[in-house]
Every structure is written in structure tokens, then in C-alpha cells.
Amino acid sequence: MEVRHIQDPSTASSFELHWGYPSRVVPCTNDRGSCEYLDVVYHSHDLGLIYTGIFWLTIAAILLLWGLTRLFPPSPASSAVKYDLCVEESHGASRQPSLVRLRSSIAAWTRRYLLPECLVSLFGHTTRLQVVILATLVAYLTVWTFVGIVYKTWITPVKNLPNVHNTRTSLGPWADRVGVLAYALTPLSILLSSRESILSLITGVPYQSFLFLHRWTGYIILTQSVLHTIGWTIVEARLYQPQPKVWNEFVSQLYIIWGWVGLGLLLLLWLLTLPWAIRTLGYEFFRKAHYVLAMVYIGAVIGHWQALQCYLIPGLALWFIDRTVRLVRTAMLHYQYLPKKRRMGFAAADAAVTIYEDKESGDVIRLDFSQYQRPWRIGQHYYLCFAESSIWQSHPFTPLNDPTVTHGTVSHSYIFRAKTGETRKIADLVLAKALGGGTSVEQQPAPVTTPVILSGAYGQGISEDLSPTDNVLCVAGGTGITFVLPVLLRLAKQAPRSNTKIELIWAVRRESDIGWIGAELGKLRDTLGQQRGVKLHVFVTREPVVEKMVSGKFNSRASTDVKSTPVDISASSNASAPSSDGADEPRLSISHPVTTQTPQSRRPDLREEVDRFVSSVESGPTVVFASGPMSMIQHLRGAVAAKNNGGRVWKGETQCDVRLVCDDRIEW
Structure with a gap:
């Protein structure tokens, strides 16, 4: 019997068991102080x-109550609106039950005081x-x-x-x-x-x-x-x-x-x-x-x-x-029928690669491929392992496309910047493949692919609970466009929304960066053309020229390109002209701030942009989707928090109910 402290097991008449601790000798034969x-x-x-x-x-207990709340949500019939744990949908004070207004106002109050960042130097x-x-x-x-x-x-x-x-x-x-x-x-x-x-x-x-x-x-x-x-x-x-x-x-x-x-x-x-x-x-x-x-x-x-x-x-x-x-999840994604071998087996996805060269900031890589699987939910991400480089590393990336099933397959499209480490290795491998095939960078490149192994999808969906009364503001910095773009593409497939606003604010370094998602922007123009209040704003931070409005075609790059060419955005004289039914045609507004400004000051003032957008909505709450550098998210959290007002939401002013959904995972 193991004993410790000042005890002598030879004097014990019995041992008193204590879970997780050595047994105690009973009775205590030490001095009074030692026994106490x-x-x-x-x-x-x-x-x-x-x-x-x-x-x-x-x-x-906390997890049980939380899980039960999600498992048995309030009845839409009893509450007259559909809401989740983060934000409620508003339909005006006269039609909204008191309980729902109370929950909405508490949520707005909580966001106002608890959404901003705190002690960044200590907590990040x-x-x-x-x-x-x-x-x-x-x-x-x-x-x-x-x-x-x-x-x-x-x-x-x-x-x-x-x-x-x-x-x-x-x-x-x-x-x-x-x-x-x-x-x-x-x-x-x-x-x-x-x-x-x-x-x-x-x-x-x-x-x-x-x-x-x-x-x-x-x-x-x-x-x-x-x-x-x-x-x-x-x-x-x-x-x-x-x-x-x-x-x-x-x-x-x-x-x-x-x-x-x-x-x-x-x-x-x-x-x-x-x-x-x-x-x-x-x-x-x-x-x-x-x-x-x-x-x-x-x-x-x-x-x-x-x-x-x-x-x-x-x-x-x-x-x-x-x-x-x-x-297991990775195996389930890649275990499929192999036509060449005529049997089932594990196969990596062959991703077609496009490289948009940027020697100053790092090349941007676009991957496009299809995979036999069920569609993921918008906002979720996958971990990608580049098998040609290392099977021991994987990195999280968000698909930029709206997931739809076509003949059993779902298309994947990703963009990311190759600076150092694994992403730089992939860029070098692709360039080596193209040049190894006798193609110079200046010539028309041969098709280039690389095998990719997926793990996921991870994270939660971000667009399922959007109501027709929600106003949507998407804010992105650089490759952060992959998080917000699928939301816009999904909205483009839905029935036209009335009395609501949809807007994209995207900060890029050069105007040619728009070509990363040229095909998707063209699709947005075609499908959102009859909706009111749809605007796309691009802020260019490294090419200070004049500001201009354009409306036209967005040419996508062939997926096998190794070197990109400038994006073709055709200016149109009727860019601002209203359509026959009075609806504003969506435009792409490209802003080039003046030369004297630094790249930091050329970025959009997010507090000003959020204030402008929320002030312009006619009714209903606002959902802000955002992804980009953490400094951008920091400013955006403060801007969104300032627009929430629980007291005014209680009075029925649903415009003061502003929710932020940001991609806060770490990208490497």
C-alpha cells in the first residue's frame, strides 16, 4: 500500500482510501499538529x-442547453420570424412579437459592446x-x-x-x-x-x-x-x-x-x-x-x-x-471509381493551375477542378495537401465558387497568394512544369495541373439563414474575396430581392487583380442585372490614377495559363443608365485614389463605408460578410459594433441590427 507524507504504515489498523491520492493510515499516531x-x-x-x-x-450543462436550443429552435409560427443565436430578422415593430424584439435588441446591445477588439497587444x-x-x-x-x-x-x-x-x-x-x-x-x-x-x-x-x-x-x-x-x-x-x-x-x-x-x-x-x-x-x-x-x-x-x-x-x-x-473524411472524398484502372481506389484531384504573376507581393495561384462529392455549405473551407510538394502539410482555403452538383461532381475553385513555404513551392513547381514542356513564360503555355488531396469541409455555413429582408454588405481584402464571393453568387440564384441592398467592397493592389475572378464577376453582372441596389466597388491601392465606372464583360483566364494578361473590362457609355423597368444596372466601380496617398490611406475607410451602407437601407437588418487582413477585420468590428443600437431595435428600427460574419481562421 503506497503511503506518503509523515505516515508509518506499520502502525495502521486500517487504510482509508482516497480517490486520486495515496491511502491514509488510520488511526493517526503522529503528534497533534501533524494529524491536523x-x-x-x-x-x-x-x-x-x-x-x-x-x-x-x-x-x-452549458453544452447541453446550447445543443437543445439548436436542436429545438423556436417555432417560426410562434415567433413570426426566423432567427438564430447571433442575429434576428426584423419585420417592423408592429408585426414583431415582443419576445423577438427583446432577443434582437439584446443581440444588438451585445454586439455593440462585445464585438470590438480588446487589448490587441496582449490577446491579439x-x-x-x-x-x-x-x-x-x-x-x-x-x-x-x-x-x-x-x-x-x-x-x-x-x-x-x-x-x-x-x-x-x-x-x-x-x-x-x-x-x-x-x-x-x-x-x-x-x-x-x-x-x-x-x-x-x-x-x-x-x-x-x-x-x-x-x-x-x-x-x-x-x-x-x-x-x-x-x-x-x-x-x-x-x-x-x-x-x-x-x-x-x-x-x-x-x-x-x-x-x-x-x-x-x-x-x-x-x-x-x-x-x-x-x-x-x-x-x-x-x-x-x-x-x-x-x-x-x-x-x-x-x-x-x-x-x-x-x-x-x-x-x-x-x-x-x-x-x-x-x-476517414479524406479517404471518403477521394475513394472513387478509377476509369483507367477499372476499379475503385484512392485518387487525388487533378487541379488546373493559373498563375497571376506578381513579383512585388507574391504570385497569385488559382486552382480549378471537379470532385465526386456532396456540395459543401457556403463559408466552409477545405484543407488542401499538394501531393507533388509534401504529403505532410495541408493548408486551409475557402472555395470561391457556389457549390452545385453537375453529373455527380462539384466544381472547386481556389485562389491564394504564393509568398513563402508550401505555396511558393507549388508556384515554382508549376512554372517548372511549363518551362520543362518547352514553353517560355512569354509564350502561350501548355496545360498545367497538380494533384490535390482534400480534407473537409470544415466550419459552418454562413448564408442559409439569410432572410429576404436582410441587406448584405460584403467586404474583402485581396484573396479574402473567396469568403464573400460565394454569398453573392448564391444570392444571384435566388429570386430578386425588393427594398434591400447588396453591395461588395473589395480592396486589391492592382486593377488587373480583378482577373482572378473575372468569370464570376461576369456571372454576377448577368444574373443580378434586374435587381435594385446591387453595387460592386473595387478599391485599387497600388495604382493611383483616376476613378472610373465601368460596366461590361469580365474575361476569365484559361485555367492552364501560367502567366496572366490584363483583365478586359470594356467601358460602356450607358454604365449608369437605368434599365427599362427603372432598376439600376449593377456596376463595377473602380476607385484609384490620388498619387500622393500611401497604400494604407488608399484603402477604403470601413467605418465610413459601413455607416454609408447602413444609413442608406430602407428597412431590415444588415449582415456584413468580411474576410481579409486582421487589421481590416479589426476596423470592421469596431465599425459594425458602432452601428448596433439595442434600444432602437426594441423600438422597431431594424436598421440598427447589424451582424458581422467574418472569416477569422488563420491562413498560412
């Missing part, structure tokens, strides 16, 4: 396990809402860290050393409590990091929205581990006597050695998450090292305190389930 100290140690440990149970029951680009959730978690854990412990000091004798005394305090029980909470948080940290997220299935929140909490939960575990180590170091190296005998015996034990190993691995995990480490070593090294070190860390802390492995084994299981499901 042991009472506090074991009682505090038992309470600590109860508190961790309450902590997990609280999380389970994250909203006040996420910081509030983190603060709530920290406060909750702080309560469980200190309650239920008797804080007292006992001076006890040391056997056979009459002039030497031990100082026994509540520091030891407190350090144990902190350690138990660190163990209990481990599976939560892994849940928050999973791509195949159980939390997303229950809540409908995209997995990438949990990454902020995953990172800070890891920091909390590190802090708890350091405090646990410091606490017991003080106890064993200073308070217990005689020294250095007690300390030397303590640190030579195997479970203590494993504890030091675990703390070292945790510190290394933290160091590798720092921006300078990721920049120096590369993101792929960080990601793979993070996986390996995390698994070894869990093994080390099991060796440190095996009695609490009940918290750690589920964490390992969750990680392996996540990886297994990823492989």
Missing part, C-alpha cells in the same frame, strides 16, 4: 476532486466577447483554487531531532489543488483545439473560434503547473527539516523526476507558441512539434501522478479520434 495537517491535506484533496467534477458538470486580434469568456473561466477556476482549504500553520517536531522542527502550512494542500485543476483542464484544452470538433457539432460555432481559448487554456495550465512546482519546492526545500536531506530524498523519487520532465515540456510548448519562434522555425515545425510534445507531456504527467490519469487518457483519446476522423 493531514486532516487538511486529505480533506482539501477530496474537495478538489469534487470541485473538478462541478467544473466539468458546469461545462456539460480577438473580440471583447472572447476576452470576457476567458476572464469568466479564470475567475471560476480561481474560486475553486482557494475555497475549501483551511489556511493555518503548524510547528511540529522532527523525530529523533529535539531541536529541529517542521513548519507545516496550507501551502502544500493549495499546491495540490492547483495541480489537480491543471490535470482537469487538459482534456478541455484538447477539445478546444480539435478540427473535428465535438464542441462545434453541439454549439454550431466554428472550430477556429475556439483556438483563442485553447491557447489561453494552455497558458493557464502552464501557470498552474509552475505554481504547483513552486509550492512544493518551498515546502520540501525550506519548510520540511532537516535540510538538505529531505530535499535530496524528495527530488530523487521517480514521480518527481517525471514532474520536472512534464514541466520542462510544458515550458517548451509555450516557447514554441511565441511569434518569434514560429517566424524563426516555421509554422509547420511548430505544428508538428506541438503535437509530439503535447503527447509526450501527457505521458510525463501520467508518470508524475498516475492516480489522476482519468483526466489525461480521455485527452489522448480525443486527439487520436480527431486524427482518425480526418483521415
